[in-house]
Amino acid sequence: MSTTNQPNKFTRFVRNNAALLLMIFCIVAIVTVVLVVSLTDNGPDSVISKPVENPNGGGDGDGGSTQKPTPAPSVKVFFQSPLDYTAVSMGYTDGTDVLFVFNSTLDTWQSHKGVDLVAEEGAEVSAMLGGTVVEVSESYGMGNVVKIDHGNNVVATYASLADVNVVQGQVVNQGDKIGTVGTTASYEFADGAHLHLEICVDGKAVDPMPYVNGQVEVEKDTSTK
């Protein structure tokens, strides 16, 4: 009897205090988990956050630390002429001016949101700055057209091209050949072979000549090398 009595007592004790035992076990388990997690979290964090190069904040540019290649965003670069041109056959008007230019092909005075740079047919047209070709198209009025996003919200339109040497999405460097001068812009056919060039800043046409003359300096877009 006594042998069967012992387990009964023990079982009864466990049964009576099961809830309490379970609760204690749970608390111990939770505390253990929390401790382990917080320790493993803290460990690597504090190890990593300590040696970050905050102490030498003075040597930003000239330090030449070989660790990070990115901190060189302040590289400036000038736009350059897209071709060797002999004359500007049609100048720029922004359309809001009273000034219009005479279009000898259409025989009308009209606004001209670009410049026509005269050159021999077949003369090389190059990218005025590095960038990404966002459009290659052909239209009756403007002929073969290449649009390049040069970064800094500047988009250049190279029109009246004979040949086109780039494709949409292509990344170009400054000076890369994008096409050749032609007579494909029917609206400006009477001008002969020329490059019709437009520059848009923030989607608004501006006078391209300062860009052509190399007077416009922008931060080099480091995302397109």
Ligand SMILES: [Zn+2]
């Ligand atoms: Zn034009």
